[in-house]
Amino acid sequence: MKNEDDQCFKWAVTRALNPVDKNAERIDKTLRKQAERLEWDVMEFPVCLQDIGKFEKSNDLSVNVFGYKKGYVYPLMVSSKQRERVVDLLLISDDEKQHYCLIKSLSRLLASQVSKAKCKRYFCRRGLNSYTREDKLEHHQEYCNNHEAVRIVLPEPGTMLGFKNYNRSVRHPFVVYADFESFIKPIDTCQPDPCKSCHTLTNTNIMSHHRSVTTSNALMAKFTARSLLCIQLTAKMMTLHRNLLICLKKISSKFMKNILGSRRR
Numbered sequence: 001m002k003n004e005d006d007q008c009f010k011w012a013v014t015r016a017l018n019p020v021d022k023n024a025e026r027i028d029k030t031l032r033k034q035a036e037r038l039e040w041d042v043m044e045f046p047v048c049l050q051d052i053g054k055f056e057k058s059n060d061l062s063v064n065v066f067g068y069k070k071g072y073v074y075p076l077m078v079s080s081k082q083r084e085r086v087v088d089l090l091l092i093s094d095d096e097k098q099h100y101c102l103i104k105s106l107s108r109l110l111a112s113q114v115s116k117a118k119c120k121r122y123f124c125r126r127g128l129n130s131y132t133r134e135d136k137l138e139h140h141q142e143y144c145n146n147h148e149a150v151r152i153v154l155p156e157p158g159t160m161l162g163f164k165n166y167n168r169s170v171r172h173p174f175v176v177y178a179d180f181e182s183f184i185k186p187i188d189t190c191q192p193d194p195c196k197s198c199h200t201l202t203n204t205n206i207m208s209h210h211r212s213v214t215t216s217n218a219l220m221a222k223f224t225a226r227s228l229l230c231i232q233l234t235a236k237m238m239t240l241h242r243n244l245l246i247c248l249k250k251i252s253s254k255f256m257k258n259i260l261g262s263r264r265r
Helices: 008-017 029-035 049-059 106-114 134-144 225-264
Strands: 062-069 072-077 086-093 098-102 174-186 208-221
Touching: 008 029, 008 086, 008 098, 049 062, 049 072, 072 106
Parallel strands: 062 086
Antiparallel strands: 062 072, 086 098, 174 208
16 A cells, blocks of 8 residues: 555555455545544554454454565464454565555465466465365365464575485395284273283273284395395395204204203103
8 A cells, every 4th residue: 555654554454345446555535434434443553463453353354464574475463263354464574664565365476486377276374275276275274273373484495405316325136015914803891901011001991902814025126136146145044044943943852852851860
């Protein structure tokens, strides 16, 4: 609004409630008369964010204020109650002055921040999440309206560590994936058993057990000259390990027989 006083909030809100097609930034006699329909005694100019809540209650409307910094818009204050009349304002400020601007369309203002597609988007005022359909936004607001407004802060360029030299990475010659399926078997009683360690060590009451019914595993390998050598060496090690276990089992069996035989004598 083209005002020379400190009442830019007043003129922006009045214009939002009384839109016109041409010269919307002008403060004419009609706009001044329309402003008299609202209650302004509860506020002091210039307007602080803390005083907007009183103005909302006195005039039965919702006012949302957004900030602007480094080319990005973020929520400064979002109304706690969604009333029939909603006004969106953009607060531009520096070290000494601030100015409230009327936001006619959130989609036109914010669409370039999230997508290059030239289509209308529906924005959540609390987190500025955008959706291409209004029903998706309504579904999101069922959960989002219970939280405070937030601002998404991304790391500054050059402050993140990244890895791009994928050609220098060492590939695993083979990977083993193992999985199992189970069914839930309910326990006969829901009363905790003090004799069971699972009840005494924690405050959790166990209601059921998981019974394993099937297992599966798969070996995923990329067969190169190096990986084939690794697989051959692994197979040899597994063979040696298996043979070692067999030998140990035989030795332990003979040892136990000798001990039992000496006791019988």
